[in-house]
Amino acid sequence: LMAIRVNQWKAHFATRDGYYGATTKLEIPWIFNLRQDPHESYEQTPGPRATISQQKTYLFNDIMDRLGAHMASLQKFPPKQKGSSLSIGN
Numbered sequence: 001l002m003a004i005r006v007n008q009w010k011a012h013f014a015t016r017d018g019y020y021g022a023t024t025k026l027e028i029p030w031i032f033n034l035r036q037d038p039h040e041s042y043e044q045t046p047g048p049r050a051t052i053s054q055q056k057t058y059l060f061n062d063i064m065d066r067l068g069a070h071m072a073s074l075q076k077f078p079p080k081q082k083g084s085s086l087s088i089g090n
Helices: 051-055 059-076
Strands: 003-006 009-016 023-033
Touching: 003 059, 009 059
Parallel strands: none
Antiparallel strands: 003 009, 009 023
């Protein structure tokens, strides 16, 4: 799972450099307000926009609750088939 959306908020837990690029797990999820930034283009490097992820930490409880419910639903209703790898080598 790379990201989850809750209302206008989207949290990224990992990023990928291009479609086939390497996946990088993030230490702190990136938070985007999709109403203000629909292209998710605000820089997450230190600066005024990077503070959004720190200021909106209260969202993580709701996000993690919803993520936990989704993961629990996969136990009750497992996927029909295993997902394919996006790696060229696999």
